[in-house]
Amino acid sequence: MNSSAETAAALGRLMCRVTEEILWNPAADWIGKRTPGSALHCRVGSGQATYHRYDLRRKQHQITYGVRMIEAKHQADSAEGWLSAREIRQRGYFDTELSTLNLLAHTCCHEFAHLLQHSAGKRFHGSVHNRHFYEILDQIHTSGGAVAVREALQIRARQNDVELPEERFEPVHLQQLAADWQVGDPVLFGGARRTHSGKIVRVNRKTCTVDGTGASRGLRYRVPVSLLSKP
Structure with missing residues (x-):
């Protein structure tokens, strides 16, 4: 890779593939029964915005992974400000260890939890990160889904010669x-x-x-x- 932005974009594309293969495919039937014809489109955005959105007219879920978000999660000081870092530490995900690999894998799980939350009718205006959301996110981790996402992301990065740091961040003072x-x-x-x-x-x-x-x-x-x- 020629730059951190190119590496981040490549990682974003891998995150899209892993989200679709590891998270979406096993859940597609359940989601389709609640909203027939539902589809998922994952994309890499040029900024830091990372989110799930649902297009009611097209019945399409969209998950966007921002390149600047991915870049920020390569450094301990900039990673600390993201909700994903606080969730890993406070809820015990991945044994509370922060690394670029863990942060990006958890980001996939976080955004997919929003997709499942929406499909279950548990996402409300002004109440997005509610108890329903965290019940879903906890289940993704306790069921082994998060570990599967992390392993798939790790393997695909190696296969595609994309640098994905796995070392644990030292705590920021x-x-x-x-x-x-x-x-x-x-x-x-x-x-x-x-x-x-x-x-x-x-x-x-x-x-x-x-x-x-x-x-x-x-x-x-x-x-x-x-x-x-x-x-």
């Missing part, structure tokens, strides 16, 4: 992260679907106090430093 921010710095934080913008008004030991800007103007947040990123 939060005080070191806090030292990277100063009062007045513009920041982004939140999930891929609900990103907030703001300006730092205070740097604490493990968090930053942020005044919202743009659509978040008038709100104040206390955000863990590991979840902040530059615009």
Whole structure:
């Protein structure tokens, strides 16, 4: 590969294949019974946005894996800000170990859980990452589906000569992260679907106090430093 972007795009295409083969194919009959004619289209996006979307008219599920998201999950400091990293650690997925391989495999599971959540009628406006979603995501992991995804992604990367780091990330020291921010710095934080913008008004030991800007103007947040990123 000639660049990190090309490598990320290649990994994104492999994630699409693995999602379709390991996750979609076994579930297609169940999904089809709930919504006859349903299909899945996986794609690689040019930005960081990573999401599941359903086109009611075409009865098509779409999962997008953003290239910038894949790039971000190659480094411990940038990976820390993603929900997938918090889920792996807090819910014990993959023995709580963060690595590029584990993060990308879990991302496939996370987005497919949204697909199953939608098919089950358990995705509601303002309640996306609800208990129904995590029941589904937990089941993907406890059933062995997540391990199968990780193994398939690992094998396909090797077969296609695509670099996919498997080494465990060393924990990022939060005080070191806090030292990277100063009062007045513009920041982004939140999930891929609900990103907030703001300006730092205070740097604490493990968090930053942020005044919202743009659509978040008038709100104040206390955000863990590991979840902040530059615009």
